[in-house]
Amino acid sequence: MKAQTHPGRTDAVIVGAGAAGNLFAAVLAEAGKSVLVLDSGPAWKTDDLYSSLIWSRRLRWGGAAVESTGTHAFGAGFNTGWGIGGAALHHYGTWPRLMPADFTMKSDHGRGLDWPIGYDDLRPFYDRIQEDVGMSGDAEAEVWRPAGAPYPLPPLQQFAQARLLSRGFEAMGMKTAPSPMAILSQDYKGRQACVYDGWCDAGCPTGALANPLVTYHPRAVKAGARFLTGAHVTRILRGRNARETAGVEYFNSNGETRTALARTVILAASTLFNPAILLNSAIDGWADGAGNSSGLVGRYFMTHSIAAAYGFFDNEVTENYMGVSGAQATNMDHYGKTSLGGGAFGSLQWQLAPAMKPNDLLGVAMARADLFGSELTAFMDRAVRHLAVMFGFGEGLPVLENRITLSKRKGTGSARSPKVVHAFPMESVRVWAKASELGLKVLKAGSASDPWTGPMATAHMMGGTIMGADPRASVTDSFGRCHDIPNLFIAGPGLFPTAGAMNPNFTNHALALRSAEHLLAS
Amino acid sequence: MDLSLEGLVPSRRTLLKSAALSLFAFQVAGCREMLTPGEAQRRGAALQVLTSEEASSLEAFGEVLVPGAREAGVAHYVDANLSRSIGDSLLTVRYLDVLPPHDVFYKDGLRALDAAASELAGRPFAALTAAEARPLVAALLPAKVAGWTGPPSPLFYLAVRSDAADLVYGTRAAFERMNIPYMAHIEPPTDW
Numbered sequence: 181m182k183a184q185t186h187p188g189r190t191d192a193v194i195v196g197a198g199a200a201g202n203l204f205a206a207v208l209a210e211a212g213k214s215v216l217v218l219d220s221g222p223a224w225k226t227d228d229l230y231s232s233l234i235w236s237r238r239l240r241w242g243g244a245a246v247e248s249t250g251t252h253a254f255g256a257g258f259n260t261g262w263g264i265g266g267a268a269l270h271h272y273g274t275w276p277r278l279m280p281a282d283f284t285m286k287s288d289h290g291r292g293l294d295w296p297i298g299y300d301d302l303r304p305f306y307d308r309i310q311e312d313v314g315m316s317g318d319a320e321a322e323v324w325r326p327a328g329a330p331y332p333l334p335p336l337q338q339f340a341q342a343r344l345l346s347r348g349f350e351a352m353g354m355k356t357a358p359s360p361m362a363i364l365s366q367d368y369k370g371r372q373a374c375v376y377d378g379w380c381d382a383g384c385p386t387g388a389l390a391n392p393l394v395t396y397h398p399r400a401v402k403a404g405a406r407f408l409t410g411a412h413v414t415r416i417l418r419g420r421n422a423r424e425t426a427g428v429e430y431f432n433s434n435g436e437t438r439t440a441l442a443r444t445v446i447l448a449a450s451t452l453f454n455p456a457i458l459l460n461s462a463i464d465g466w467a468d469g470a471g472n473s474s475g476l477v478g479r480y481f482m483t484h485s486i487a488a489a490y491g492f493f494d495n496e497v498t499e500n501y502m503g504v505s506g507a508q509a510t511n512m513d514h515y516g517k518t519s520l521g522g523g524a525f526g527s528l529q530w531q532l533a534p535a536m537k538p539n540d541l542l543g544v545a546m547a548r549a550d551l552f553g554s555e556l557t558a559f560m561d562r563a564v565r566h567l568a569v570m571f572g573f574g575e576g577l578p579v580l581e582n583r584i585t586l587s588k589r590k591g592t593g594s595a596r597s598p599k600v601v602h603a604f605p606m607e608s609v610r611v612w613a614k615a616s617e618l619g620l621k622v623l624k625a626g627s628a629s630d631p632w633t634g635p636m637a638t639a640h641m642m643g644g645t646i647m648g649a650d651p652r653a654s655v656t657d658s659f660g661r662c663h664d665i666p667n668l669f670i671a672g673p674g675l676f677p678t679a680g681a682m683n684p685n686f687t688n689h690a691l692a693l694r695s696a697e698h699l700l701a702s
Numbered sequence: 703m704d705l706s707l708e709g710l711v712p713s714r715r716t717l718l719k720s721a722a723l724s725l726f727a728f729q730v731a732g733c734r735e736m737l738t739p740g741e742a743q744r745r746g747a748a749l750q751v752l753t754s755e756e757a758s759s760l761e762a763f764g765e766v767l768v769p770g771a772r773e774a775g776v777a778h779y780v781d782a783n784l785s786r787s788i789g790d791s792l793l794t795v796r797y798l799d800v801l802p803p804h805d806v807f808y809k810d811g812l813r814a815l816d817a818a819a820s821e822l823a824g825r826p827f828a829a830l831t832a833a834e835a836r837p838l839v840a841a842l843l844p845a846k847v848a849g850w851t852g853p854p855s856p857l858f859y860l861a862v863r864s865d866a867a868d869l870v871y872g873t874r875a876a877f878e879r880m881n882i883p884y885m886a887h888i889e890p891p892t893d894w
Contacts, residue, residue: 230891231888233868233872237796238789242790246799248799256799257796386887501882539867539871540864541794541864552768552863553839560871561880
């Protein structure tokens with residue numbers, strides 16, 4: 181079918197209506213720019229967010245399949261989003277800042293990579309974002325926290341599970357603090373405080389959790405940004421020369437080819453799909469894909485390992501069905517890159533006492549996937565009232581071989597789907613193993629019964645379009661501007677040169693705000 | 703210039719409405735009825751994707767994994783979801799990174815399960831005694847079923863176990879049975 185073109189040219193076309201895409205759209209539209217946002221998924225509203233983990237699966241990627249492989253295959257299906265809000269629509273709102281040492285790994289340790297900016301460059305944007313969206317926490321209690329403004333709201337309420345797990349840390353001389361959460365502990369800017377029902381994973385319809393539907397999306401719409409859903413962007417279009425893009429090609433919900441022309445293109449289509457779109461854009465002048473003169477598009481994909489530690493507290497009801505899906509408390513005593521010893525290299529962050537529903541991947545029944553039949557029934561009877569859990573997030577190092585490439589499988593239109601290849605290097609595996617050992621010790625110190633640890637899992641996705649000062653060793657500059665194509669910006673955690681051990685969405689927001697304001701200024 | 707995007711795509715609400723309506727629409731004796739999977743199972747509703755033999759194996763497998771899954775209609779639940787596009791499917795397999803088509807995943811897995819049962823006892827899985835089924839099921843997660851020919855057995859085990867757990871533990875009725883509060887903000891369109 182002959183391609184049709186949106187008449188006229190917008191100032192900016194944004195690919196992807198997740199956290200970064202909506203933030204860019206709000207900032208640019210509020211500055212008077214014409215903005216078109218294209219997203220492949222549905223136009224979710226908050227009243228679509230049913231309190232059910234069965235129904236929550238609609239919020240995960242529902243387009244052409246992503247192929248995930250490697251020794252430690254990344255959980256792509258669970259971590260991605262689909263539609264307005266993206267993965268941030270079902271994210272848990274756990275928002276720690278990266279630490280200063282996360283930005284200087286190469287300089288400090290001679291391995292991994294350095295960021296082209298430091299923590300101090302990002303600090304004011306962290307401070308502004310937390311004020312914008314409303315964060316809850318106790319900055320003083322977080323003794324590990326880098327310099328920054330205190331949270332605008334006091335910490336969230338804690339339930340029995342957090343108190344019981346914290347006991348083990350205290351017994352081992354370790355500290356816990358309320359988790360820094362992008363969830364409202366009090367009414368804030370017209371949004372209602374959290375009621376602790378534990379359904380965050382199904383999307384928060386009340387507006388207590390800072391998902392894009394209640395933060396930057398309404399601002400973008402109010403300022404005139406236009407959103408087109410069911411629009412699968414397949415490639416970016418070359419402009420008058422190889423250092424310019426003219427816009428993007430997409431397939432609409434009827435399967436028709438369309439183009440959207442723009443003065444600036446912002447790829448915010450996720451860590452997996454940004455590289456795929458660039459690699460699918462291989463044409464004359466962009467032989468290896470758009471923005472890929474370095475050969476690094478798709479390289480340095482990173483994720484976090486998860487060490488899950490469980491135990492029972494039979495004398496108390498842990499209230500594990502209450503609270504928030506993220507965490508009630510945190511510990512970062514082993515965030516130092518070498519603090520775990522034994523050949524482990526990388527940071528570790530503990531998140532204590534997430535709310536657990538009986539079913540789903542992070543639910544009670546999956547805590548002992550080996551049980552079935554009458555043993556499972558007995559386990560469930562005990563666990564729904566007495567189980568407690570904590571997750572250790574371990575840093576995955578940037579490794580050239582971990583990458584997003586194009587699958588042989590056909591995607592939308594003529595495009596090919598992304599394929600993720602991932603294996604943790606041995607130093608990162610040791611972080612996970614050390615975390616598992618430590619988790620067991622903490623549970624035993626806290627007098628938990630029958631503690632155990634689960635198999636390695638993965639969470640979060642970073643890298644693949646890393647930022648850097650050297651165009652030969654990175655894809656973009658520190659603002660996400662593509663070295664090769666100055667009117668192409670990339671947004672999202674794909675820009676991270678190192679992963680730290682922190683949930684990436686706060687840093688994602690801070691970077692996007694910094695980049696959007698830079699784009700306006702330039 | 704002003705581009706109107708309204709009407710270019712169906713609204714999410716329209717999609718959801720149709721999804722909710724048809725997900726539980728089963729054919730019983732030639733009539734289309736809105737049923738829970740459990741009701742569909744009890745009334746012998748027609749299957750759309752699975753054969754009756756496959757459904758029989760799936761029910762038996764689900765019941766061994768999570769007692770109560772057969773009565774909850776695990777086979778009809780899986781069948782109804784497999785008949786939908788991936789974007790509208792509610793199955794866990796959607797985010798277990800199983801490459802589509804997912805009906806092939808289930809059919810191949812059930813075929814391998816029956817083959818393993820036949821190798822063990824000369825009968826399909828649904829005809830095994832509990833004592834025969836247990837060691838076979840226990841060997842799936844550690845991938846120790848000799849001659850397994852289907853999708854990776856740990857993945858198949860986890861997918862069906864999760865489907866069964868959804869129905870037996872993930873509903874409002876299940877929460878009430880376990881005496882834990884459901885605390886819905888927005889009630890799901892149907893319970894099952």
